[in-house]
Amino acid sequence: MFQDDSTLFGRFKRYARVSSAMTGLATRLAGEKYLGVEIDREQHAKDLQQLLGGLKGPLMKVAQFLATVPGALPPEYAEELLQLQSNAPAMGWAFVRRRMATELGVDWLTHFTEFSETANAAASLGQVHKATLSTGQQVACKLQYPDMESAIDADLNQLGMMLSVYRSWNNAIETSDIKHEIEERLREELNYLQEAKNLKAYKKIFVNKSTVVLPEAHDDLTTRRLLTMSWIEGNPILSFTEAPQETRNQIAQKLFHAWYYPFYRYAVIHGDPHPGNYKILPGGDIGLLDLGCIRRFPSTFVKGVIDLYTALLHNNRDQAVAAYESWGFTNLTNEVIDIITEWAKLLYDPLLDDKIRPIQNDLMGTVGWETANRVHEQLNKTTGIKPPREFVFMDRAAVGVGSVIMRLGAQANWYQIFQELIQDFNAEAVASRQQEILG
Numbered sequence: 004m005f006q007d008d009s010t011l012f013g014r015f016k017r018y019a020r021v022s023s024a025m026t027g028l029a030t031r032l033a034g035e036k037y038l039g040v041e042i043d044r045e046q047h048a049k050d051l052q053q054l055l056g057g058l059k060g061p062l063m064k065v066a067q068f069l070a071t072v073p074g075a076l077p078p079e080y081a082e083e084l085l086q087l088q089s090n091a092p093a094m095g096w097a098f099v100r101r102r103m104a105t106e107l108g109v110d111w112l113t114h115f116t117e118f119s120e121t122a123n124a125a126a127s128l129g130q131v132h133k134a135t136l137s138t139g140q141q142v143a144c145k146l147q148y149p150d151m152e153s154a155i156d157a158d159l160n161q162l163g164m165m166l167s168v169y170r171s172w173n174n175a176i177e178t179s180d181i182k183h184e185i186e187e188r189l190r191e192e193l194n195y196l197q198e199a200k201n202l203k204a205y206k207k208i209f210v211n212k213s214t215v216v217l218p219e220a221h222d223d224l225t226t227r228r229l230l231t232m233s234w235i236e237g238n239p240i241l242s243f244t245e246a247p248q249e250t251r252n253q254i255a256q257k258l259f260h261a262w263y264y265p266f267y268r269y270a271v272i273h274g275d276p277h278p279g280n281y282k283i284l285p286g287g288d289i290g291l292l293d294l295g296c297i298r299r300f301p302s303t304f305v306k307g308v309i310d311l312y313t314a315l316l317h318n319n320r321d322q323a324v325a326a327y328e329s330w331g332f333t334n335l336t337n338e339v340i341d342i343i344t345e346w347a348k349l350l351y352d353p354l355l356d357d358k359i360r361p362i363q364n365d366l367m368g369t370v371g372w373e374t375a376n377r378v379h380e381q382l383n384k385t386t387g388i389k390p391p392r393e394f395v396f397m398d399r400a401a402v403g404v405g406s407v408i409m410r411l412g413a414q415a416n417w418y419q420i421f422q423e424l425i426q427d428f429n430a431e432a433v434a435s436r437q438q439e440i441l442g
Contacts, residue, residue: 093125094148099132102146106229114224118144124279128192128295133234141234142221151193151228159186184392188274192295195230201294202232204440205273208265215261216290235290237282244410250287255362255413257289259420262404267309267424269437270300274396276403298396299441302433303329308397309425315344315351323347330391350401353417362408362417 094102099120103111112118115134122130129147136142159182191197199220209215216235224231243254258281266272273280274296282290307329314322323344327335332343348355353362 093122093130094146096120098149099146102149103144103229106146106226107224126279126293129228134231136221141236142224142231143218143234144224145195145230145232147193147195147228155189155193159189180389180392181395184395188296188298188396191297194227195225195295196227198230198295199225199232201297204271204297205265205291205294207440208269208271209261212260212264214257214288216284216288217294218290218292235282235284235292237284237290239278240281240283240407241278241410243283244412248412248414251411251413252415253287254283254289255408255411256415256420257287258404258407259415259417260424261289261291262400263421263424266300266400267305267428268433269440270302270305270433271437271441272298272300272396272400274298274399276400276407278407296396298393299437300393302430302437304391304393305433306428306430309428311347312351312354312421312425315348316355320344330393332391333389354421355418357416357418359414359416361412361414362405 099122107114114136116137116139117135119133121132123133123143124131128151129145132144132146134142134144199222202217202220206217206219209217218232218235221231221233240254240258243251246254261281262273262276273291273294275293277293280291280293282292284290307326310329311323311326313319314326320340324335324340327340327343353360
């Protein structure tokens with residue numbers, strides 16, 4: 004599969020398959036919307052997921068991003084596309100040998116006493132092999148698939164097609180900034196030297212927080228397309244769904260902290276909250292992986308998030324409007340304000356209750372989807388909105404982390420946890436800390 008997809012002809016074939024599938028989706032949605040023709044969305048969504056799941060490269064990442072933008076696609080499609088990351092087939096040993104020789108030289112194996120021929124994990128942009136250094140230290144070698152830098156240019160063209168499908172479904176949201184945001188983050192994620200820097204920055208963030216463990220990058224064995232880092236041994240987080248309630252509660256609180264402590268203290272966030280990107284260590288701590296996509300924010304944006312929370316907590320409409328405007332929302336009519344506040348209340352809901360509760364009272368998630376669909380239907384009847392591009396990764400974090408906590412069935416006083424995170428917030432201090440760790 005990979006050898007075929009890495010050739011010009013192979014890539015042309017896969018683009019043709021995807022284009023056909025997306026065109027078919029657009030036609031079906033248009034027929035349903037304007038002609039009343041019913042379609043089996045669930046089956047068509049599964050077909051699309053199966054097609055994209057057989058591909059490597061940025062296109063699969065794009066599908067994942069799009070699936071986390073609320074209302075960007077009907078829920079049946081979003082739910083299927085969210086499952087893509089774990090389905091990519093791995094490169095064979097012959098490919099691995101050639102790639103490693105390209106990155107470290109023909110004598111690359113002399114750096115290791117052991118190197119697994121079989122990938123321990125495979126995702127959309129690369130795969131991970133477990134190895135042992137001459138010092139005896141176990142490491143993870145994250146090796147990028149061939150030709151990804153050129154593939155990203157072509158694959159991003161497919162993003163335009165996916166967003167055109169979105170517009171055929173609902174024109175409530177202007178998506179141009181969404182495309183630019185995803186493109187910038189994807190290009191950053193292809194540079195493993197940048198990911199090594201991100202690892203070092205996050206290690207500084209959590210230097211006094213022993214509940215979060217980060218890999219240590221080995222600079223001498225790291226290039227733009229190869230990242231060598233210490234191996235973190237642990238269990239998948241979703242293997243704890245049947246653990247005792249207290250264990251699940253503790254894991255969920257540590258996970259929440261791992262994602263949002265950097266945001267409210269440093270105005271940065273891990274942009275890929277897929278369940279495969281964190282492990283539970285033997286002592287119960289969180290091992291945080293895959294830091295290729297780190298989104299930094301202006302500290303004023305973070306202040307807007309807190310201001311909106313305070314506005315909802317005290318039912319202060321004027322403060323809510325000020326928060327929206329600080330993010331760059333324009334043309335905020337009373338109707339639009341009411342509509343987007345309904346969505347905001349859903350997102351902030353677990354943080355507004357000063358009591359122990361699930362992260363989402365509706366554990367099946369139907370209320371969330373129903374609210375998202377209702378909000379977008381209402382926006383579609385107005386002039387629509389153009390959300391800030393920062394929202395792409397805020398939504399991605401909220402959807403990804405929240406869904407894992409829901410699947411754990413964890414409970415906590417999220418109100419108190421959040422209050423501890425935002426106490427003594429100072430935008431200037433946050434900007435200074437961000438500059439210190441990221442430059």
